[in-house]
Amino acid sequence: MTAGLKTVIYPVKNLARAKALFSALLQVEPYADSAYYVGFKDAGQDVGLDPNGHAKGMTGPVPYWHVTDIRTRFAALLEAGAQTLEDVHDVGGGRLIASVKDADGNLIGLVEDTAAE
Template identity: 60%
Template sequence: MNEGVKTIIFPVKDLDGAKRLLAVVAGGEPYMDEPYYVGFKIAGQDVGLDPNAHDKGLTHPTPYWHVDDIRARYQELLDAGAESVQDVRDVGDGKLVASVRDADGNILGLIQPAS
């Protein structure tokens, strides 16, 4: 099952500066504020700031599709011609993420929520 894009992650170099600006746009403080990730909920959309994203190959804002079987969907994308950017990995408490690059260089992310 695909629940659509529910998360967008921005790679940032200045986490504090980006957090201040996004707090203005969001109209409030983040729900998660850690040195490795700052997350805001805006009208049901999860918007994240990741200071380590550049090291993971993410150079632009990346949409993340929420899926129920990340490994199958990731392999289907690779089989369809996508290039792996980040293999499936657990980012904590069973939440899995992965990302691929299409032929035009766009990065597509996948998230499987913890079960």
């Protein structure tokens, strides 16, 4: 079961320029602002900027499905033919993420907020 699509992460090459663009679009300041990730919250949506995304194989924005059991969902996607892009790992604050690529090259992300449990 999922809680829906609530997060999208964009791979960016110039973090400062992308931060300025999304600040102008969303008209909010980032809630997370570091050299490895900038995150915005707006209207229940989490928008992230990842300056290392291209190096991780991100070819464009990745939608992240919020799930209650990331390891089970991740395994189910692999069983259904997806390929691992990013294995399940902790990104801090009790948040686990992972991503896969389907047979058509589409990227699918998963998020589990273990701190909220």
